[in-house]
Amino acid sequence: MFLALLLSAAAPQSCGYDRAVLMALDEDSFDQNPKGGWRSLSDRKCYAEAADLVRAYREAKRRKRPSILFWHEGQLRALLGQTDAAVALFDAAREPPANDEIGWNIYVDGSIAFLKHDRAGLQKARDTLAKLPRPKGRGSGRFKAKQITLPWPPNLDVLDGFLKCFTRSYAEAYGSKACSVPNRR
Structure with a gap:
């Protein structure tokens, strides 16, 4: 009995989930809940299952x-090393220019450049994002996006991390402590 308990504790976490329950969630609960939706799979390092679930949810809704949803599936594909799929999904995640007041498309450009091993393109995106003026009415310093407060401009720290760890994989460079560069602005 003790050996069975010990082995079960050492076994990797299950990637099982109740698909019907997760597919029935509203979009905010499915996508933005840090402990629910597809993120409950990602937190267990079940990236393939999470990516497939995001795709199914996106296609069903x-x-x-x-x-x-394109973006988050793309990130999961990038974590899996599925670079071509990630690039296509990131590209599909672009916002119409008229809706992009926070430099989202510049962040997309930089992320794609990182995945394509295009250091010059990544540096250009990083520098462009760093110079992005704050939209009118946003005040100075940090800005509030939905439930969280982010430094301005958002995602500059991610592009800086990609530059710092340019030769590493997306899984190593995205959000790792070793590649972290605080957003100074």
Whole structure:
């Protein structure tokens, strides 16, 4: 009995989930809940299952512009080393220029450049994002996006981390402590 308990504790976490329950969630609960939706799989390092679930959810819901769902599936594919799929999904995550007041498309450019091993393109995106003026009415310093407060401009720290760890994989460079560069602005 003790050996069985010991072996079960050492075994990797299960990637099982209740698909019907997760597919029935509203979009914010599915996508933005840090402990629910697809993120509950990602937290267990079940990236393939999470990516497939995001794709299924996106295709089932058929929103007009599911950019964030393309983005999150792309990130999961990038973590899996599925670079071509990640690049295509990141590209599909672009916002119409008129809707992009926070430099989202510049961040997309930089992330794609990182995946394509294009240091010059990544540096250009990083520098462009760093110079992005704050939209009118946003005040100075940090800005509030949905439930969280982010430094301005958002995602500059991610592009800086990609530059710092340019020769590493997306899984190593994205959000790791070794590649972290605080957003100074």
